[in-house]
Amino acid sequence: MQKPILLSPPHLGDDELKFVHEAFAANWIAPVGPHVDAFEAEFCERVGCGHAAAVSSGTAALHLALRLVGIEAGDEVLCSTLTFIATANPITYLGAKPVFVDSDRHSWNMDPHLLQEALEARARQGKLPKAVVLVHLYGQSADIEPILKACETYDIPLVEDAAEALGATYQGRSPGTWGRVGIYSFNGNKIITTSGGGMLVSDDSELVAKARFLATQARDPAPHYQHSEVGYNYRLSNVLAGIGRGQLRVLSDRIAARRRNFEIYHQALSTIPGIEFMPEAAYGTATRWLTCLTIDPTAFGKDREEVRLALAEQQIEARPAWKPLHLQPVFADCDCVGGAVSEDIFKRGLCLPSGSSMTDDDLQRVIEAIVAVHRR
C-alpha cells in the first residue's frame, strides 16, 4: 500500500516541544498562563493588530466577535456563502439569521459589488443587517477596501473570518486586521496549528478585554464567584499556546512551502485543457493554504468527482471546494444575494493536497495521478 498523502496535515517546527516542556516544568497546565500572554503579544506583532485574545477555537472567536459587535436574536447578518460552516454557525448560536452573499470570480471571495447592492437595497427597505461577516478563503484575502467602505457608509461593523488566511496580505497588511474585529484558527489543518485553538483580534482594547472576560465565564471582579452576564469557557490552554508560539516562528517557512506547492502544481497542470487554478488577486499575496483548481469536464474529459475518486484510489486526499452555505440543508430557509459563482466553483472545484511538509515525490505522485485520469 502506498503512503497516504493528506490534504493539509500538521507540520511542527523545532520550538513547540520546548515551549510545552516549559509549561510542564512550571506546572502551567491551565487555561491562561505565560505562554498565552506571550502568544497573544507575538501574534499581534506578526499580523499587525493592536490586541488579541487566544481562545479554544476559531469558531469560539467568531461567536465572541459577533456577540461583541452586538448581534442579538432576530438580527440579520450578511455573510460570505462560499466557506466552511463554522463561519455562519455562530450567527445561529446568537439566534440571528445569516443572509449569504456570493463570490466574485477573481478572488473566490465575497463580491464587493453584490454587497454594495445588497446594502443599498436593504437601506431603501429600512432593514439593514447588524453586521457583515467577510471570509478570506483558502489563504487569499477578499477585496477588503470596497467592502469596508460599504460597511462604513451604513455604519455596519465588519467581522473578518481570516481562519484560512493567516500570513496573507491585502495592500501589504494582514486580512483580519481591517474590520472592527477579526478571527483566526489554529485547527489541525490550518497553516499553523495548536491542535485546536483560535485568536480574536481588534484595535479596540476594550473589545478584546471584554472577549477575555466572556471567554472565562464572565466572572465579575469579586473574591467570590459572581456573574452578571452569561459567558463561555473559551480560553486557550497554556500548553497549546506554547505550541502556537513555536508554530508562529515557522509561519513564514510554511507560507513559502505552500506557495511552492502551488508553483509546482501550476507548472505541471495549468496547460492541461479544462484545468484552471484559483486566481491570485492583484491587491495582495495569497498563502496558497490550499492549492485549488476547477475542472471543466468537457475540456478535461472527466469531472471533478472522477478526478477526486481516482486520487483517493491512490491514497491521495483531495476535497471538493466548500459547498456554499446557501445550499446547505441547515440553512435552507436563508436568503442568498446571487449564488451562481459559488455554485459553479463548488461544482467544479477541487482542493489538492497542500501540506507544507509535502516532498517533491509527493507532489509528483499527485500530478501524475491527475495526468493519468486526463489520459484515461
Ligand SMILES: *Cc1c(COP(=O)(O)O)cnc(C)c1O
Ligand atoms: C477552520 C475555519 C473556521 C473555524 O475554526 P475552528 O478553529 O476549526 O473552530 C472558521 N472559518 C473558516 C473559513 C475556517 O476554515
